[in-house]
Amino acid sequence: MAGYFGTQRQQDLQAQAEKNVDLIKATPGACQNGRMIGVDDLDALGWDRIDEFLARDGVCGFRLxxxxxxxxxxxxxxxxxxRFDTWDLFLADRTSALDACEPILAAGLPDGLSDLDQPTDPEGDDTARIQALIAEAGVVPFSGSFLVGACGPAVTMAVGDQNGEIVAAAHGYMPHNAHSPYPGHGWGGLVAVAGSQQGKGLGKYINARVLVGVLRDLGATHVYELISATNLPSRRMAESCGLRHEPGLVCGIAAPTESGKFTR
Structure with a gap:
């Protein structure tokens, strides 16, 4: 497994996330954050284990x-x-998301743009170009292995232009193990649109495409996304795809007090 991308620190965490795959699947209270180990049940995992992960990785995710x-x-x-950096949770059940997303996909793409096949090679050129586009959007990418599903079921969608450039991308997967309170909840994110193509509805389109993939291809019962309180375009995008803010749940990342925010 490979296809690491970003700063050395980001690549080190991506490598550690891959090593954690089997541990996360087997451990009550643990969940897969893609870039780091995560927690979705504080009582099941316990603070002793959280301390271990913080001591080893310097960061730890919290979901739902x-x-x-x-x-x-x-x-x-x-x-x-x-400190605890948090994001708002936007959530939808299967029916609500599909009812909103499928008409968006049926409307199609602007002229000159087309859906691309999902990447299959963790170190392939198409995977690297998707990672680069995500990074340009200010979001820390996942490893190539995560993007292509080598670390567990996943979907990575992309849109290309007439010149073969990747102009939009997004990713989704199933973060929660069989012990979780949320085993059927799938995650969508890493939405990125090239600057030259913004304003054409591509964010909404690629977001809808990845959410439908999580629901239909991965069998999720619910889908969710994490969005900061100040990111109004992404909040509108999520709402257009049928997701609604769920104030009863919180997601975030624990990071050293003196460090910058891990991702947008």
């Missing part, structure tokens, strides 16, 4: 945690010289 426990997480992380 009851919002009333965010304060507890913040306090415990502060004791460890870490």
């Amino acid at each position: 945690i009851p919002a009333h426990r965010a304060g507890e997480i913040g306090v415990r992380l502060a004791e460890r010289n870490c």
Whole structure:
């Protein structure tokens, strides 16, 4: 497994995420964040294990945690010289997402653009170009192995122009193991659109395409996305695809207090 991309720190975490695949599948309370190990059940995993991951990786993800426990997480992380960067959760059940997304796909793409095949080679040129586009959008990419599904079921969608350039991309996968309170919840994200193609509805289109892939190809019962409170275009994009803000759950990343935000 390979196809690492980004800074050395980002690549090191991508490599560690690949090593964690079997551990995450087998461990109650753990979930797959793609770039790092994650937690979706604080009580099942426990703070001793979270401390281990923070000591080893310097970061740890939190997914679908009851919002009333965010304060507890913040306090415990502060004791460890870490902070808790959070994103709002946008969520939809299968029917709501498909009812919103399928008409978007049926409307098709602007002239000169076409859907591309999903990448299959972790180190292939198409995979690297997708990673580069995602990075240009200010988002830390996943490894090539994650993008092509070598680390578990996943979908990576892309749109190309007449010149063979990749102008939009997004990714989705199933983060939660069989022990999770949310085993059927799939994640969509890493949405990126080339600057030259913005304003054409490509973000909404590629987002809809990846969510439909997570639901139909991966069998998810629900889909969710993580969006910052200030990212109004992405919030509108998610809502157009049938997702709604779920204030009862919170997602985030624990990172050293003195570090910058891990991703957009």
